[in-house]
């Protein structure tokens with residue numbers, strides 16, 4: 115006969131559901147935070163050690179901010195979350211029937227992570243549209259490695275020019291090409307001119323850095339196409355004013371060590387070659403390699419850019435225990451912006467946290483609230499578009515600054531960034547110009563590319 119103690123429900127040891135989150139970007143972090151204290155055990159897996167604030171990567175690349183100011187260690191961010199554990203490794207394969215994900219460590223060895231619920235927030239990477247050979251000459255802008263690789267290219271280009279005897283030899287080093295006229299391309303182009311005309315202007319003897327040519331190539335008929343036409347026209351005027359040479363309706367057809375080749379639609383495919391030693395690539399994104407592995411294992415197809423279509427509650431069709439959130443999810447026409455990732459992370463975290471003991475997660479549909487978007491153009495010039503609100507110029511720049519500081523992770527990073535911005539505004543100087551000599555290949559893929567078969 116059972117004693118009173120044996121029959122007590124307290125004694126019935128029910129293992130807590132295990133929630134595995136892949137990715138510690140905006141989506142993953144917000145999901146993990148929402149699950150803090152919930153009756154579940156959470157593991158957050160990322161291939162890097164830090165949460166990276168991608169919207170300010172270009173400021174790290176151009177020597178304004180340090181990599182520490184735009185990133186925060188995941189373990190530090192989640193240190194007060196007793197039920198959340200951080201694991202370092204790259205998700206490589208998944209067995210959805212056994213509910214086990216296999217990840218690899220830095221050294222290539224594997225480890226398994228069993229789960230009851232899986233949240234995939236692995237984001238996107240730079241797309242080269244079938245021309246991966248461009249990567250070696252034209253780094254993208256998605257990771258801290260990318261930002262540091264770009265910083266190395268920019269700073270060493272000025273140094274090379276300084277050391278060369280003739281203007282002809284210097285010219286390609288003082289010409290900078292940016293492919294892609296979206297927010298990142300525009301921000302990069304503006305920042306390079308700012309670096310050349312303000313920060314480096316009086317630091318060289320042989321060259322005048324302010325003579326640096328910055329070429330911005332864009333396939334569309336206007337820059338910042340996701341913004342209202344009037345704002346985009348204003349941005350173009352600012353770019354013209356700061357000296358960025360914009361080429362619209364132009365497609366890049368080749369990138370090599372010595373330059374960039376383009377064709378423009380209105381010149382019947384006539385090719386033009388621009389001699390430059392610095393090409394930066396911001397023209398499009400595609401899903402990270404794990405998305406193909408996941409889609410293959412789950413028997414779903416990938417949509418535009420390799421994104422995975424989700425149900426209104428953000429689960430993968432036919433897989434109520436797997437959610438895809440953030441940039442990687444395809445739901446209606448939601449844009450790949452931080453706000454979508456944060457809100458979708460919070461939503462899924464909330465659905466799992468609200469789960470009744472022994473029951474299943476809440477299945478309510480995700481509702482996105484659009485708080486608008488902002489883009490930096492040049493000193494004291496930025497845009498903000500939120501619903502019917504359109505702000506540009508100095509007011510847009512203040513709004514842009516407030517938003518970015520608000521969403522930067524950690525008080526230390528916020529203060530550091532504010533101080534750095536203030537110093538640069540007051541003096542024009544940029545102190546974060548140290549360069550490292552890392553392996554440029556590792557900027558793309560420190561771990562081996564997983565294949566759907568593996």
Ligand SMILES: Cc1cc2nc3c(=O)[nH]c(=O)nc-3n(C[C@H](O)[C@H](O)[C@H](O)COP(=O)(O)OP(=O)(O)OC[C@H]3O[C@@H](n4cnc5c(N)ncnc54)[C@H](O)[C@@H]3O)c2cc1C
Nearest residue numbers: 137139140141161168169205236237440441450451452455
């Ligand atoms: C240069 C730049 C500027 C931007 N500017 C803005 C802006 O001004 N405003 C705005 O709203 N948005 C901006 N964005 C977009 C915004 O940063 C993204 O929408 C947001 O980061 C998406 O969040 P996410 O969580 O989906 O993915 P991410 O933030 O990309 O995080 C994905 C995480 O998954 C990890 N990961 C990937 N693959 C694996 C794997 N196989 N195993 C383990 N971990 C993995 C990565 O290391 C990363 O930490 C910008 C993006 C870039 C690149």
